[in-house]
Amino acid sequence: MVSSFEHTLIKNIKLSSIGPSNATGTDVTHQPTSMDLTMKLHYIFGVYIFRSQAVLGLSVKHIKESMFFWLNEYYVTCGRFRRTEAGRPYLKCNDCGIRFVEAQCDKSVDEWLEMRDCSLDRLLVYHQPIGPEMSFSPTVYIQITWFKCGGMSLGISWAHILGDIFSVCDFMNKWNPFMTISEASTLPNSTKLPSPITVTPKSQISSQLSNSEDPLSIKRVNSVGDHWITPNNCKMDSFSFHLTPTQISLLQSKISGTIPIFESLCAIIWKCVAQIRDGSGPNKVTICKKDPHNWKLSGQLSNSQIISCAEANFPIKDANLEKLAAILVKEGKDERGAIEEAMERENGVGDFIVYGANLTFVNMEEADVYGLELKADFVSFGIQGVGDEGCVVVIPEAKDFDKDVQKLGRFVTITLPEDEMAKLKPELKKNDFLLETNFE
Structure with a gap:
């Protein structure tokens, strides 16, 4: 409201x-x-x-x-x-x-x-x-x-x-x-009709659709017909905060200097979410990030990001952070081909969700979010239509071109069920994510 x-x-x-x-x-x-x-x-x-x-x-x-x-x-x-x-x-x-x-x-x-x-x-x-x-x-x-x-x-x-x-x-x-x-x-104009800038990418679907099970990174939902909204079981809430380079160094020190920033932050948030939920889950998480071997040419629109799923076979709330982060770095399985296969089994009319099917982490470190020549002081991105398991988006702060992206601060946006968000904020503060200046 x-x-x-x-x-x-x-x-x-x-x-x-x-x-x-x-x-x-x-x-x-x-x-x-x-x-x-x-x-x-x-x-x-x-x-x-x-x-x-x-x-x-x-x-x-x-x-x-x-x-x-x-x-x-x-x-x-x-x-x-x-x-x-x-x-x-x-x-x-x-x-x-x-x-x-x-x-x-x-x-x-x-x-x-x-x-x-x-x-x-x-x-x-x-x-x-x-x-x-x-x-x-x-x-x-x-x-x-x-x-x-x-x-x-x-x-x-x-x-x-x-x-x-x-x-x-x-x-x-x-x-x-x-x-x-x-x-x-x-402004330039042209009398030539434009050619399509979005092309059908090379399919990753195998020639034989043999696997009848849906991949772990998606969730099938009841048919929504022509009204494309995610059917949630509860009201969702979003919360954003800024992490300074000093805070990030402190958080990384809890794990290991060899683990990248994104996976370090996600491991701690993963454990914080497990702390506020009954039981030991979530044991499965989804990771979305840019494909470094992206076939897409400049100017073409596509859903070509890597969507992988990582799974732990031990209780998350008591887990070693370095072990959690290592799972995120090493054990995620790219499921794009299996996702396409699942949709083709539905002849293109099935209804699925990706963000929030599992707790989902989105890595925007490789996105050129400050590429507009009109220089923005602040940029944020988020996802609408997140499923009940929640979503975390990590985006770099404004780029100082004298610094590597790994030396910049981060903006983090978390979307969770509203009742869980109230419990998560104190947990984040306890784990040095939130300062008094950004904690409500």
């Missing part, structure tokens, strides 16, 4: 649609892969916050006009979903557009950031799930919110079926050449 306080933060909301400046053509369609379809109940949220100096002279008119040309390159995002006669979803590239949202906030950027409540960032991202009338549902929402100081936030809600969190960053960063041209009238 949105509080009366939250109602007063964001106001004067205006909605419009923006599509590509060139007509895509008739009967152009995009066929999602099996992996794309597996992700259809999930959505990616991103928030970029800019101080007034970074957006000085920028107007809504220029933002909109630059987007017309940017979307020529990404016209797939402007389509609407349909179903084949067999029920498999596909995207009709009919240039209906992404949804553009304008809003105002009576807080300054400093006041917003000082609230230290990153759950409020959802107010900076306009979101509606796809359906129940798919043919009218945008796949992307972009919200521009002006702060009273002249600063601005840019929020994006992205249907995961279009591509993973790394694709979202690529999508945003490809806006650069259009945003940096001072006069919209000089």
